[in-house]
Amino acid sequence: MKEKVITSNKLSRKFGDFVAVDEVTFEVSKGEIFGFLGANGAGKTTAMRMLCGLLAPSSGSATVAGYDVSTQPEMVKKNIGYMSQKFSMYEDLTVKENFLFYGGVYGLKRKAIIERLSMMLGLLNLSHVMNSLVGSLPLGWKQKLSFSLAMLHQPGIIFLDEPTGGVDPITRRQFWDLIYEAAYDGITIFVTTHYMDEAEYCDRVSIMVDGSIKALDSPENLRKTYNAASMDGVFQELARGTSTK
């Protein structure tokens, strides 16, 4: 039995009468790649915001890295990395300056930041962009840099919110190599995506429909259960299942 780094117990969030997330329960083990799927408006983002300590749950509870998201959000934030679907490095600063800033925000020393940045850039074959303005780099590179940025303070868990939106297939493939490497090092990956082929890369996948989790298993088991050839088929099946209800 592996250590559980994310546990969610009947986690719910209401906005007025609207229930965005309805009693969601799941667990994620250390080093797992956990795919968090759902159509737009299914409640993925709300659930993720609660897990990141950005939004207080209406009821239920969740722990991330051993800290309660509603009572210890600051501790949760210290122990997670986050990469948003919107590119979020400062374009008018250089790569180095961006890393120095975020490193400083997590309380890292300048020397340690530079060392780690050089190491990460070396792995990405991007050592030459250290002093380039971020705004001048191609999107694929920026995306990889964002991922490195989220890993800068060596968090145990990384939340990726549609990390590969708008990126070409080759870069997406390379990006998933980065994710595998991180998972191999024992980092837990919590990823939302719209690409069903990417769902196949995950260890386990949850599919959210109308605020609750309708399916949660490995991609292989899900295909068997729903008798579908691909994850796309599973997703279609689940989505159709609710629309006829």
Added chain:
Amino acid sequence: MKQYLAFVKKEFRHIFRDKRTLLILFGMPVAQVMIFGFALNNEIDNAGVAIYDMSGDYESTLLQNRLNASSYFFIERECESTDCIEESFRQGKARVGIIIPHNFGKDLLTGQKPEIKIVSDASDPNQAQVLTSYATAIILSHVRDRASVVQQAPVVNAIPRMIFNPELKAVYMFVPGVMGFILLLVSAMMTSLTIAREKELGTMELLLVSPLRSWHIIFGKVTPYWLLSFMNAIIVVLLGITVFDMPMNGSVPLLLASCLLFSLTALALGIFISSKANSQMTAMFVSMMGLLLPTILLSGFIFPIENMPIVLRVISNIIPAKWFILIIKGLMIKGSGMSILWKPISILAFITLLFGIAAIKNVKPRLNQ
């Protein structure tokens, strides 16, 4: 504390990287003071006079000489008709016309009270008013002198003396106004813009999932602009003193403290705006319309508050710049101390507190949306 410093450093990097921001920050105050100081000039200096002397005697010549001798007027044209005066107004050569009636000298010496007509070109009403009153003053004092010589009549003499600004220099008005304007522009507009920019670009999201507290973000944003606007205020004061001979009669520490206080007011306003505005466009628009325009119009910077209708006079009380300008004028020109300035200073401090609380209350939940 370390996180806060990292934030401030990053903010300074943004500012120094962007040449346009730098230009606004440091070019603007200098340009403003120069423009207002040199170009917007209400002072009267050698205005042309068209004179129609119907009498042409010794007394009327004396009067003409008196006008010509003052530094405010010179006789541009001697007319033979009223049409000629209008003509020279149209040509833009003269701005005041003076008509001396028949038998001016004789009437004056025999106590007949001759009537002199002063006509002025009111296409610029402010200037016309000033010119008319200057001309009236000169003529009256001359006539009084002559009449008393002849008749030895007891005449009361009123001798006006303008103190604090004896030369009626407009720049004394503008320097405090420009200071207020610049501090507001730099502090309020710039902070609201940069916070809106982070929201627009999505970097705010990353800041929020980081361990930064909201006070880190707010004070990190505010500190660089606070320092810069303070530097600006000093530049404007120095320009006023060196280039335009502004006096500095009051306490310098009090002046600096007031500048710091007012930029704090402006920063609170800026944060308040940014808590409502989600894009740079909105932030810009709101700061322009909601802050800069009322400041120019209602703070007494350009238009005197005393001449406004009662409604506007009441509204002007909530314009922070009005109080700031009062304080700066009192300090620099009149040399007033705390015993007199405590009232505007405490009003300003109160407004700052009010907006500061509103800003922080609004920003906290709003940042998370």
